[in-house]
Amino acid sequence: MIYKSYIFSLLCLALFPITQSKLIPNYYQKSCPKFEDIVKQTVTDKQKTTPSTAGAALRLFFSDCMIGGCDASVLVSSNSFNKAERDADINLSLSGDGFEVVTRAKNMLELECPGVVSCADILAAAARDLVVSVGGPFYELDLGRRDSLESKSIDAENKYPLPTMTNSQVIDIFTSKGFTVQEMVALAGAHTIGFSHCKQFSNRLFNFSKTTETDPKYNPEYAAGLKKLCQNYQKDTSMSAFNDVMTPSKFDNMYFKNLKRGMGLLATDSLMGEDKRTKPFVDMYAENQTKFFEDFGNAMRKLSVLHVKEGKDGEIRNRCDTFNNLNAN
Ligand code: HEM
Ligand SMILES: *[C@@H]1O[C@H](CO)[C@@H](O)[C@H](O)[C@H]1NC(C)=O
Ligand SMILES: *[C@@H]1O[C@H](CO)[C@@H](O)[C@H](O)[C@H]1NC(C)=O
Ligand SMILES: CC(=O)N[C@H]1CO[C@H](CO)[C@@H](O)[C@@H]1O
Helix, strand or coil: CHHHHHHHHHHHHHHCCCCCCCCECCCCCCCCCCHHHHHHHHHHHHHHHCCCHHHHHHHHHHHHHHCCCCCCHHHCCCECCECCHHHCHHHHHCCHHHHHHHHHHHHHHHHHCCCCCCHHHHHHHHHHHHHHHCCCCCCCCCECCEECCCCCHHHHCCCCCCCCCCHHHHHHHHHHCCCCHHHHHHHHHHHHCCEEEHHHCHHHHHCCCCCCCCCCCCCHHHHHHHHHHCCCCCCCCCCEEECCCCCCCCCCCHHHHHHCCCCCCCHHHHHHHHCCCCHHHHHHHHHCHHHHHHHHHHHHHHHCCCCCECHHHCECCCECCECCCCCCC
16 A cells, blocks of 8 residues: 555656646636736736836735745734734835735625635736736746735744845845746846835945945946935935836846946845856846746746645635734734
């Protein structure tokens, strides 16, 4: 018997060598056939009225997947018993537009097919559709994720890349999640849209080192513009700069072109454009947007199945910001 099941497992491994999860593209075909249309319509409407939505949702999805898996844990609010993922220090800079677009889609979907669609799937599809809506590549998504049963802010530390890290530290985070360096560079191309708050790069402008106030890696005119923009950042903490100053709201390969001329906003962006492990891919994507789009789509598919929850390990939340069992943590 043991022998037989051993043979059977071997057979399964041979037949489905890369199947890590049972997600499938048409998961909601019968249970909620309007899933794709509703998500697409909701995000398109929201993006029209609030152009910051695409960047916000993409970053939110990335954070969710990197911290404990693509399971909507990032959407849960803290309560008096539990400090949730989204309230960890990094989450302070996650913009509300990403949460809001998921909530809107969830409300529509609960009317159409109550209790069927997970928040994790909504976030994955919303991020994809928003990338497309600002000019980026379409990629097929597998569906059937379930929502996490827990979310703890402590999980967020050391699993999420920060702009103060070295290129080696950033590489370690991505490779520990199974990404290649090339896939990491492709994913970082997401910084072709969206904003960063001044405090994320202010040290490069005002406080770089004992001998120089401004990071010499910055193009001088670019640095001068940023200094002006961020001059009051300590008083007005909402002050932000476009990640891609040239084509800020278009998903294209401009981020990589910027890296080559001293216009990488975050210190980690600049390092990626210099380090010999990452620079060849930066050069390649700066030259070839088609290649960037192809690799970005494939890397996003890989990101979108990190540690997904299935069966009893997850649930379909009634509300994306709360566990169904209110006594859970
Ligand atoms: C390579 C390491 C990375 C680092 C160190 C990093 C760090 C950051 C930081 C500090 C911000 C600014 C947050 C703020 O001030 O509000 C930001 C913004 C952003 N990041 Fe990254 N990130 C990295 C990779 C990625 C990846 C892989 C993605 C997606 C696939 C991504 C998507 C975004 C987006 C879309 C924004 C703009 C958010 C908005 O407009 O609200 N980042 N990132
Ligand atoms: C520069 O850094 C020091 C210590 O890290 C800090 O006290 C000071 O306020 C900073 N200055 C600016 C302009 O950010
Ligand atoms: C750009 O990348 C695409 C997709 O990989 C490839 O087919 C094409 O030949 C590349 N173009 C150039 C000029 O290298
Ligand atoms: C650690 C930290 O700064 N947490 C903050 C997260 O965001 C909420 C409000 O959005 C603040 O009240 C917390 O202090």
